[in-house]
Amino acid sequence: MFSSNDTPASEFKYADDLGVIVNLDDFTHIDFFEKSVGHFPKKMCCRFNPGGVYELSNGIMDNPGDSKYGMTKEQIFEAYQILRDKGVEEFGIHAFLVSNTVTNDYYPTLARTLFELIVELKEKTGISISFVNLSGGVGIAYRPDQTANDIAVIGEGVHKVFDEVLVPAGLGDVAIFTEMGRFMMGPYGGLVTTAIHEKHIYKEYIGVDACAVDLMRPAVYGSYHHVTVLGKENAPADHVYDVTGSLCENCDKFAVDRQLPKIDMGDILFIHDSGAHGYSMGYNYNGKLKSAEVLLKEDGSFQLIRRPETIKDYLSTFDNLGIVDNLL
């Protein structure tokens, strides 16, 4: 699946060359795709946005009416008809309405929304959807007091709605796709960093040798990432710290007012759940270089799978004149 938005022509062209299923984010992308690629593939997908506020039984919600993604119901119905007239033979539907849900209800609720829509589409236009992509949004328990999602319960929930809505409508052969990122990756990566400074001003600060370049969720969204001071797992959390990186941004803090054991210089901090929206979201602000990545294997051994960046990497796209080579 190529699920994109605000898509450059070159990306549509590349996706078509690769033969992947293109997920059109917008009604106007039908024309744009045709102009960029010159033809339509046999199989395509469209992204739906129901608008309004999307609420689940436990109150978790998001605001699709305020989100830039997807097509309105009227647009998506028209989009399928236009695509059919242009020769597309097989269709999918996609929606991503709430991010990082920690509830087993999101996927089944979303499934009902999409299943009911495709039944209506079939009745009104005769067009059959062959796959429903429930996308991402199944989240993880970043906080220790949260109850993690149960993927088997989620699967059963979708199955039940499938049997209730699609099977009676004669659509029991629709395939279900997912494109989960965070659920599959998040808990299985950690950011390992060393305490290199302690600062006592109006608050107590611990400065570490990683920064938002390595994990920007706390800086951008104020997200909670659990922190363990290695070797002090059972020590009382009787100190309150802001754990900071070194960017010239006051939001560059991995934890704010966090109860932790006393941290000494050289202590190693393990910042949990950074396997998704971590390294890949990073950037090079302030000339900071991104870290290495190490794979911990099942037998307890380690393997360096990505070396740390060097200043030469950082400057590599800049130097047309050979000046950087002379400097380094």
Ligand SMILES: Cc1ncc(COP(=O)(O)O)c(C=O)c1O
């Ligand atoms: C189109 C699309 N699909 C899937 C995902 C993965 O979502 P998640 O990490 O919540 O599973 C994203 C994440 O932003 C996305 O934008």
